[in-house]
Amino acid sequence: MRVLRGDDELHPSTEDFDWLGPGIYFWENDPKRAREWAEWKVARGRYREAFVLGAVIDLGNCLDLLMRENLDILRVAYETFCETQTMAGLPIPENQDIGIDRNKDKLLRFLDCAVIRHLHAVVDMQIERMGTSSPVERFDTVRGLFTEGEPAYPGGGFFRKTHTQIAVVNPRRVIGYFLPR
Numbered sequence: 001m002r003v004l005r006g007d008d009e010l011h012p013s014t015e016d017f018d019w020l021g022p023g024i025y026f027w028e029n030d031p032k033r034a035r036e037w038a039e040w041k042v043a044r045g046r047y048r049e050a051f052v053l054g055a056v057i058d059l060g061n062c063l064d065l066l067m068r069e070n071l072d073i074l075r076v077a078y079e080t081f082c083e084t085q086t087m088a089g090l091p092i093p094e095n096q097d098i099g100i101d102r103n104k105d106k107l108l109r110f111l112d113c114a115v116i117r118h119l120h121a122v123v124d125m126q127i128e129r130m131g132t133s134s135p136v137e138r139f140d141t142v143r144g145l146f147t148e149g150e151p152a153y154p155g156g157g158f159f160r161k162t163h164t165q166i167a168v169v170n171p172r173r174v175i176g177y178f179l180p181r
Contacts (some may be wrong), residue, residue: 003053004177010053012169016093017108020065020142021116023167024174026055028143031180033163056175057168060140063119066164077119084118105148116142120169140170 002008014022027034031052038050064070085092093110120139127134149161168174 004179009171010174012171013167016113017096017110018113018167019109019146020144020165020167021113021120021169023142023169024171026057026166026168028164028166030163033161036161052180054178054180055168056178057141057166058173058175059143059166060170060173061137063116063139063142065142065144074115074119077122078115080122081115081118102150107148138170140168140173142167142169 003010010024012022012024018025027037031054034052035050038047038052041047042050063073065074082092093114095106095111096108097105098107123136123138126136127138130136143164143166145162145164147159147162149159152158152160
């Protein structure tokens, strides 16, 4: 409620396993899934109370991973990330199961997070190097579709927890908050 009143801000997640890299996370058009996640976090002792907050978001310069050209950018970022890790003698992170997930959805996205962080860092370096003449802009948001959960019906290709998430990197892109119905 403090955020709704303007007394507080939401803080970005910076976990190494965040699905879309660092940012303030939202489920797109799915308060029911957001509620399920919040209740799961309460059950695991991470939060005291489950709460869902809606937001009006201007995506701005969005790394929208539902668009093929952005997936191509992400693939190049993966390749340069792997080169950088190899040259430094560091391992390539892997996405992992959490063990209790019977669907084996690889909920800990260490690799995905590292690649997106690397892409943000590459963009930042190019902007620093070129200054205001840089044709590259920082990403304000990252958006992705995730297949998750058990099949909606036997043999089907739709899954019960499939959802779209948005990670807001630039908090100024959140226009306002509301309580979903």
